[in-house]
Amino acid sequence: MTRPIQDHEILSAVFAKMDALALTLASGVLGAIILILATSILLLQTVPENYPVGPHLSLLAEYLPGYSVSWSGVMVGGVYGFLIGGLAGFAAAVYWNIAHYVALGVMLISSAELAD
């Protein structure tokens, strides 16, 4: 039989901190896989002779120097994907944690004012 969930356990879940390093790594891995797959899928498609492969995805090179829709570009894309995904994950975790602290602070101040 499962025990009843206490209120403080729900509050623990609500105000639980995001592990910034864990989300950085997880988002980085996901970002790397997405860019590796996105490039590889285009490379594995059969295209007519002299037909450009992935001309639109290649435009990423404007933002990611060294990237191209090629097998060497797959590895470069993987590194960029990891960096961009990781950066996004880190920013999301930090923002999430700060937003919770700010919200908590506001709530504590409000409740203190109400108590007065």
Added chain:
Amino acid sequence: MGNYQNMQAVKQDESGINLKLLHAAIRFNSMILGLTGGTMAALIIYFATQVSLGKWGADSGNYLGLLAVFFPGYSVSPAGAWIGAFWAFLYIGVFSSLSYRLYGKVLGTRISEILLSTTPTENPVLKPSIMRLHGMSLGLAIGAMAGLGLFCSTAWLVVRGTAEESVHAALLANYIPGYSVSILGGLLGAAELFVLAFVGCLLLAAVYNKVVAMRHG
């Protein structure tokens, strides 16, 4: 006294969870995630527009400018950067917020599954515990919202009568076989994107939880 006991009975479900508190918690976190996602999206659009302007000047905006289809008033210009940031904040903020609501609904009273695997602290304010992710619930929520987003975007292109000219949107078929800029193609694409996002979220949650377990036991 009898009324008070009835209220207590309504407040808690059969597993003993304070549903009122749980729903308030989901609403609170959905707002926070909405702010997080919206702010990040706004920053990305703002800086992408500024970088494009800085790099190509008057020639910029060939592809980024296509966002105007979904962001009314947007253009690759200094003023357009702010308009784009506003729309990105709105779209992604709502997307993130609804995703968390769905995540909370799917997780629901099974919140104990992630709570019992963490160490609930007696003082969640001063000493918060570390969050864990429930991959299945996250996958269902993000997958459903991503699928809905793709379908709505495709339907919008069809409704405004530019489906035939939407050659760039049609390129999604490279990654989502069977997708086309049509209502049927949008439905098929939504279903496939749901699966892709679901798998992605499972992976994200697995890696995140693994690192959390390694760092916090």
